[in-house]
Amino acid sequence: MKRYLIYIITIAFVSGACKKSSLELNNPNQPLPQQALTTQAGLQNFSLGILQKMIADVPGEGKTNIFHIALTNHSIMGDEAYVPYGNYGFRWVNQVYKITLPSGTVITNPNTVDQKTQLQGFDSRGSGELNAFQYEWSSCYYIISQANFLLASLNDPLLKLSGDADNKKNIFKAWGLWWKAYAYSRIGSMYLAGVIVDTAGKTNGTFVDHTVILSEADKALNDCLTTLDAIQVTDDYNAIMEAIIASFNENENIVTPDMWKRQIYSLKARNLMVNKKITEMTTTDWQQVTTLANQGIQANDNIFRYGMDPSGSNDVSLGQFHPYLYLGEVVQFSFVSERLIQDFKPGDNRLAIGFKLFSPPKVNERGRGLQFGTRYNPIFIEDGGLYATGTSSGTIPWACSYEETQLMKAEALLRTGSPNAGLLLVDAVRDFQNSGLPHVSGTGLNATQALEEFRKERRVALFLWGTAFYDARRWGVTKPASQGGGRSGAIVIVPGNLLTPQQAGSVPTPCFMEYNYMDYWDVPQNEIDFNTPGSTSPPLKN
Template sequence: MKRYLIYIFSMAIVSGACKKSTLELNNPNQPVPELSLTTEAGLKNFSLGILQKMMADVPGEGKTNIFHIALTNHSIMGDEAYCPYGNYGFRWVNQVYKITLPGGKVITNPNTVDQKTQLQGFNSRGSGELNAFQYEWASCYYIIAQANYLLTALDNPALKLSGDATNKINIFKAWAQWWKGYAYSRIGSMYLAGIITNTAGATNGDFVDHTAIMTEANNVLNSCLTTLNSVNATADYTAIMTAIVASFNDNKQVVTPDMWKRQIYSLQARNLMVNKKVTAMTPADWQQVISLANQGIQSTDNVFQFGMDPSGTNDVSLGQFHPYFYIGEVVQFTFASERLLQDFKPNDNRAAIGFTPFPVPKVNERGRGLQFGTRWDPVFIENGGLYATGNNKGTVPWACSYEENQLMKAEALMRTGSTEAGLQIVDAVRDFQHSGLAHVAGTGLTAPQALEEFRKERRVALFLWGTAFYDARRWGVTQPAAQGGGRANAIVIVPGNLLTPAQPGSIPTPCFMEYNYMDYWDVPQNEIDFNTPGSSSPPLKN
């Protein structure tokens, strides 16, 4: 029978909140079960509902997928996509600081200030849905809270399970630990600080810095590995996994315990790699990445997927809030960046079938910045494309993919002197995605040339899969230009009257883009207003 995520509990408002209830997200620490957690059916429904926590009432916007908002922030800061609209603060998240034209003319963004200044100006409950800081924070702590409730329920003596009760408990336990470790991984990879809480329905003011959050994330993921080592892949396992994974997230391709463990190793490799600048990575760090990736996702593995319900009803995407739907012609809310398209090599099949030119290029949309422009319209998956849908088609990985796992290994090999081995992996990933590109291994590329092949492939192969900002940050692209950041020869659609000499129309032009984005975001004021930081808390704001 087809399964849908259902509302199985109500959400309590933050205790002590003021009357501006329309300016608050619900309290992520208090998901209150309405169904009994002393039965297997109750556990299944509650486990299925973990991802429903991503559906939240955004101030002034109604019920919205707040996790999709977080994914969009990553894409636009990684400059694989852009969004010129102010909803959820996107246009300010996406506000490049300066663009320098070939003749040296500098175009500062229309607001004339950097991203930090703009986003901090909206970091209040009074800013409502414009406060970009709140979304990833809330969605992750919703998940952590529900995982804590599930873990508590599994220790309840009143719990009654038939058959191999121990195995069933371990399956549910692994599910809770996976999502909890995943959520902490995202908090620690995005915010200056966070909270560690293991008690259902409780929080605390003991903020710790993001490195401590990452330690907790990996500890929880290690606990999940231990639990999975005790799980038997019986008929009960298949039945439970089919029940707790929604049908539109592909519950037919069951993730086995071994596949699940490999996802954990891949996520741990990501956690290490994306939270250090490349310049700070040591040979030992790279060797650890290689070791984890060697145990990571394989090409034939099933992974946990974020999809869309064909009916668009009562699901975690609402049939719209998904990367592939937002960027399609139906919504046209996000758009493929020119900087992404220039990273496709000539004759790449993925570009040929994935994009078609707009009849009229988009240029400086709404006058909000030159980065808001593109010539390229993604083709619907249902029409043979790869990256967009008008009919709720396609899935993206919740965490890592096989391609990401392999490209982490490729980079680690290249940066430790094994250039050819790294290039062979780049070729293999291109073959896996049917790019049709000629192999580059064995062609005599220098180390810098090989790294450029890798950089392009990582951008292309993982498009819209949640890695773009992490990469731009760790590669130093998002740093101020004075610190070596920015991107040279970045293609921008420039109005001809800005060029010297002036030209008719709008011209794709290689420019220097200075992003000047924050590495880690401030803790949202929505949290601090109701959770006073302790005296030993680290800085919560940049």
């Protein structure tokens, strides 16, 4: 049976993250329907409904997938894609500070200020949909609230489950813990601080540092592991998993408890790795990453995936809010970055079958900055491509992937003195994705060359899968140039009249890009307006 979100119980209780005046959901004060969560059918629909927490009515924009907006922010700040439009604050999110041409000419962005200044200028409820800070925060706390309701319902004495009731409860418990941990992982990896909410329908003003939020994510992941250990794989398990995962997210590919546990270990490794700068990582940290990743996702595992329904009306993409829809010609709201394209090696099949050329190329779109330009247009998956669709084809991982897991192990090896062992894993990922590239292990590359091979592969292999900003941040790329940040040799489509000597048309030119982005975002004012921080709260603003 297909599982569509139109069948969901549409209760949404916000944990103080956002009020109706900024992002509209179903009435957050509407009480739970009587006995809605006292049957297996009710639990299944409510579990499936966690996805619906990603949909909200955004002022001036209508019904929108706010979680996908958050994914797009990560993609454009990681400079694997760009968005030149002001909707949802995108054009300011990925507005680089300065671009230095080969002549030494410095081009400051049209707003002349850094990202922090621009985004803080829109950090108010009065800014409506332009406040970029609100989206990831809101979607994650909606998810946490729904998970809290689910977990609380499992202790309701009115709950009646047939058969092995304890096994069924553990399945639902693992589901609630997984999503709660996932949401805390994202909050802790993106914002300066957050709140820990364990009671359904409640919030508090006890803000804690993002490192404490990450510890809470780890606690929930450990609880999920313990719960999964107690689950028996039976017909009930398969039936419940098919019921709580939407059909457009490949619910027929059952994620077994062991596969689920391996996703948890991969996410634990990611949370550790992406929240420390390379300069802060110790040998012990890298060993911990390796230990976790060694227990992580395997090549043949089914994982939780984010897909689309062909109708576009029965899923959370709403017909356009998915990385492969946004990038493609049907919506064409985001565009592949030239800086991503230059990280493909010559002869990479993924470039050859993934992209064709725009004619003419995009150049300084809308006059909003030189980084808003590209020569490359993705080819639809249904036409043999990889990164875009016109028919709602394709999925991305909700959390980690096999490739990311392997590349975490590769980086740990490369940064602890084992370059060839790390390159073996880089080669393995390239083979897994059918890149057709010759192997680089065993070719005598030095440590610096090996790391560059790895850097390119991590960018390419994980394109649009939610890691680009995390990597740019931890590698130091997004820091101010005065602190060693930025990217040299970054390809920019430069209008010929800006070059020395001037040239006709536009020219792909290696430049120095200074991003100057914030490491962790402010807690949105939308939250603070309604949830007064306690006296012991850490800094909530940059």
